[in-house]
Amino acid sequence: MRMLRRCAVFISSLLLTAPAFAQQPQPPTGFVPVDQLPATESLPAAPLIIAAYAFVWVALFVYLLSIWRRLGKVESEMDALERRLGGRTGTR
Amino acid sequence: MPARGMRRAFVPLAILAGAMLAYSPVVVADASYEPTMGLVQKIFYYHAPSWFAMFTAVFTCGIASAVYLVRQDPRADRVAVAAAELATLFGLLGLVTGPLWARKAWGVWWQWDARLTMALLLEMIFLAYLLVRRYGGPGSDKLAAAMAVFGMANVPFVYVSVNIWRTIHPTTQVVPTLGPGMRGAFWYCVLAFMLLYSVLFAARVRLEHDRARLDELHLAEGE
Numbered sequence: 001m002r003m004l005r006r007c008a009v010f011i012s013s014l015l016l017t018a019p020a021f022a023q024q025p026q027p028p029t030g031f032v033p034v035d036q037l038p039a040t041e042s043l044p045a046a047p048l049i050i051a052a053y054a055f056v057w058v059a060l061f062v063y064l065l066s067i068w069r070r071l072g073k074v075e076s077e078m079d080a081l082e083r084r085l086g087g088r089t090g091t092r
Numbered sequence: 093m094p095a096r097g098m099r100r101a102f103v104p105l106a107i108l109a110g111a112m113l114a115y116s117p118v119v120v121a122d123a124s125y126e127p128t129m130g131l132v133q134k135i136f137y138y139h140a141p142s143w144f145a146m147f148t149a150v151f152t153c154g155i156a157s158a159v160y161l162v163r164q165d166p167r168a169d170r171v172a173v174a175a176a177e178l179a180t181l182f183g184l185l186g187l188v189t190g191p192l193w194a195r196k197a198w199g200v201w202w203q204w205d206a207r208l209t210m211a212l213l214l215e216m217i218f219l220a221y222l223l224v225r226r227y228g229g230p231g232s233d234k235l236a237a238a239m240a241v242f243g244m245a246n247v248p249f250v251y252v253s254v255n256i257w258r259t260i261h262p263t264t265q266v267v268p269t270l271g272p273g274m275r276g277a278f279w280y281c282v283l284a285f286m287l288l289y290s291v292l293f294a295a296r297v298r299l300e301h302d303r304a305r306l307d308e309l310h311l312a313e314g315e
Contacts (some may be wrong), residue, residue, distance in 0.1 A: 047130035
């Protein structure tokens, strides 16, 4: 029963994707100069540049934030310890 | 006294580094258009400076580790840890921006050629350094220091790999032969990244110093 269900899912998914395969343009058979390529063949540069610059900015910002948080945590722990130690020597 | 001087210089330097990075897209946009690769060449202005900063961090970490191995000076070890983290960060920036450029310029995201593979190995060495320091337990500081020295020795090979082996990556002649319209923007970005590296490095060393002081306080409390 499970096998039958799997087969049905596979066949129906094939049927659903069939129009997409049918609509695909035929690849060129001969040489095509780069300036005559269809627009869909040309990869736009802008998203790649934006992704590169955004990644650098975000990574640097996240790293800066992580140093800030770690420094804050260590310094607050140091202050608490120093206060505790100061109090202990003060009572002696 | 030098520490106080460094602390005073930190805030102006941090503001300058931030301002330079914020203004860098304008400088890059004004740089000459590269006709062969087109617009995607603009990634180069962040990609190459990332490796400049990465190599500086690697050399800092390697030299500090060598000093630590020879003299057992804990200050050198703190410098090495701080630099290793920055080497990993800037290496990651280079490894991400590179494929984004390559996808358009070469038609592939990645190529297992000498330069790219060695750069990835270098990143993995410093990632391993950090993992060893984090999870290695007692004695891992010396093992990590030896790894850092090995990583530093790898840098010249990464740099000249494009000239020695046949690789798809541009050679080291790209920067010296940059046109006058691109040279200014490139060195501006290099300066911005190096300033940023210096600021992050100073903050990271401070964190290591504070951690060491905290350990001393914990020991004092236990006594």
